[in-house]
Amino acid sequence: MSDNAAATEPAVLVERDVTDDSIAIVTLNRPGKYNALTVELKEALLPAVTEVAGDESVRAVVLTGAGRAFCVGQDLGEHAAALERDAVGAFDTVREHYNPLVLALSGMAKPVIAAVNGPCVGAGLGLALAADLRIAAEGLKFATAFTGIGLTADTGLSASLAHAVGVARATELLLCGDTFSADDARNWGLVRDVVPAAEVLSTTLELARRLAAGPTKAYAEVKAAVQFGAVHDLPEVLEHEADAQVRLAGTKDHHGAVADFLAKRTPTFEGR
Template sequence: MSDVLLVERRGGLAELTLNRPAARNALDVELKQALVDELDAVAADPAVRAVLLTGNGPAFCVGQDLAELARSLETDPASASDTVELHFNPITRLLATMPKPVVAAVHGTCVGAGLGFALACDVQVWGAGVTLATAFTGVALTCDSGLSASLARSVGEARARELVLLGDAFTPERGVAWGLAGRVVAPDEVVSTARSLAERLADGPTLALAASKELIAAGSSSSLDEVLAAEAAAQARCGASADHLAAVRAFLAKEPPVLLGR
């Protein structure tokens, strides 16, 4: 594990903290590769049942480290954009598709790929008044990290077009009013609120949560018959799980269930 990414295990919860506070958690190669490696590890680890992603210092993440990018453009411009395929795409894919829930704790400035990563998570907790922005066109680039899809799904295509093309900053309060998911709390309460939600998810029915995540992701591009068939198959898998039996028994006994994620 690299010093630029802190990892802490709390029972079934893995907390990943971007740790370049002096650079506002800008994404250099070391941090991006550490994220790819650690997200891949926690995605495959059955002992991890939920993930919390946050940042150290005053910012959540300001996106690509532009100083590093400038050096790449000077020394090897043909390969400068390779990081999208090598790093941004796998990070986004892992956040969005790993078979366990991911919570983003956005306590400070969150722009560019940082915003893309936050929206790739399943649940967001935003700090009141913090700065959000797409930022890409400000450096003559376009979207990465899935933002062209995740932002449009959240706030609508027309609003997303305006936010991307103009690049104007906005607050979580405005974003939620436009359709961003998540709750807005005081910045100093973001991590504790997100941790509470992540711990709740880590104690939940992991197989059912993973199936729900997959169904919702596929549902918007599937026909009704495809949706119904996928739901039936997923229900059969979840219905055969030990957690399902334990949850039904606990419900009938009017007791809180103890779920083991299997």
């Protein structure tokens, strides 16, 4: 894509799956720059994520990148210019953009799946780990990359990476900044599956369709419970679980699924 063509393209695309319109596909759209994160892209991504989060007709969300990459993190050209203007102010983007994005993705009351179609680095890795599940392309490379430019982690990676792979490996990945493969990520439990690059989106959509047909409110409680359980003591976790079950007790999905089970029918869910 030429620079002129890229300038006319929206920085983020939001579309519906042609097979199941309850699935929203959010695409980072700077393919010529490997979807590096500029202020323009970040300021387009947050309202896009907020919009699909608040849309009750959306029951699952896919996050992906256009072209050959998922996201290579912060656009360093833009960052260098910001450093020249105001070294401290250059990092306002962490609180203004990255933090709200991670909270919006991880806190969304519906499943979010990252279709990691190519290189996934730095803040791009943070966004991928803010999703609930990940499908990765064969042969792609992941990296934390922060210490390579004299920085520490952002986009929640100091927590999400440690929770995903353990403190020791997360510390190694963040300190050394070494790249790791899609197969490594699968072996460590970071990604659900590794497939040919041409099949990443279709495989992700297949999983999204399965989840979109499920008990959305229960999924939201599962997400909240896992996040709560990662940082609280067992007595608090048990109380949180008990409260969640009470919240789900009156849902149509729960009552219908129990009736279907007793009648030996396959349950169907409406997300309410």
